Amino acid sequence: MNTVRDHVEELTWRGLLHDSMPGTREYLNQGPVSGYIGFDPTADSLHVGNMVQIMMLKHFQESGHRPIALVGGATGMVGDPSGKKSERNLLDEETLRHNQRCVGDQLARFIDFGSRTRPAELVNNYDWFKDMGFLRFIREVGKHISVGYMLAKDSVKNRMESGISFTEFTYQLVQGYDFYWLSKNKGCRLQMGGSDQWGNITTGAELIRRMDGGEAFALTTPLLTKADGSKFGKSEGGNIWLDAARTSPYKYYQFWVNATDADAARFAHIFTVWPRERVEALVAEHARAPHLRQLQKEVAAAITVMTHGRSELDAALRATEILFGGGTSEALGSLSEKQWLDVFDGVPQAEVPRDALSSGVPIVDLLSERSGFLPSKGEARRALKEGSISVNKTRAEEGRVIGTDDLISGRFILLQRGKKNYFLLKLG
């Protein structure tokens, strides 16, 4: 089985190709090859900001090639100056090890490590750096690259004013050596990454050329920004993580379903493996009836399944239906206790003691100190004044007192500020 599809063409229509080194397309079209992308183990979970690179590996595998995910245990200890204006804090080895394991597990949800024909592989550059002494490194590697060459990189140039440590200055050589090592030991002569990695990638290609006389290739992706120019991957609550414990599948689904029209179209290209006809048909359909948000829904569903699995998506959809699907107090009452807990799994919650409730709690107290939903009573009053508070899907007035009568299914009260902020109170 040596058939591969034209990967460069595939990336092009998906809008994922920013730049490539000469000959890369031809190299890929010869047959299955290996290609790698590095991931920083700076946290014990990846977030949606990493999704472009994750999908690069996935599309690569779908095209018939063998993806290698490199977890940067060693490079994570150094710190990449690319795109950073200040020196980075170093992580200790124990933390890095933990992060590497978690990141590896997450990648396994997207790319297939068990394929017979084109299995993905996970490597950790700490393994080839841990016994590499400083003297050996500067003799074997440093010897081949001139300081002038290194200084010419943007990542270094941009930091000459504000200052850059020798450690970060050296980073490109360390990452470059990864590329060399993989080409030598794994036959991997292609590196992929974000466009900000171009400088590091070319250093690696240069090393391969000088140390081995070998040829190397590269593919980079454009930096993804949202249609309004803001940074992709952040939302009100901060980062959107791939770890369900950090970002619930419900919130994760909501993140994607809230995409603007333009973003949703791009997400369909980048974050799904749908064939071109399907993507284009959906986009066209959406253009005819944008108010249905069909594109957002399909894209969000596809990505959520890929990340968290079918059943987590179903739970997220149920929650969405209840919270946004014109849900009413009656709809809430029809849920079983288990359904309540499932549906609101991703919603912040607090417990309140029964006796407090039986004597009645003023809504202001309930919203603020009793639950922690809103930060202060002043804030709670303000919210009530603007009419943005609902209790069990029914708008609440300032004088409202909440008692046991308001409990649904004998246990729950659903608080709501505005359309999208929910809070679940449980009887303690």
Add this chain to the structure above:
RNA sequence: GGGGAGAUACCCAAGUGGCCAACGGGGGCAGACUGUAAAUCUGCUGCUUCACAGCUUCACAGGUUCGAAUCCUGUUCUCCCCA
């Protein structure tokens, strides 16, 4: 080492003895509109038993004054110029 400028709420930024919880902008939150969108309009955005009331707040610590973010003293930090 010498000289100068400055530190104000999430960010930028006015204010230079009482009318300052502190103009304005950004951001954030909410309401209307809508498609859980964008754009637009409106309101809110220190705390408190929201009241033209009280309390905490304008780098930090003291002081002057009936009264200070605003004046004085000291401390810390930042920036610029000269050497």
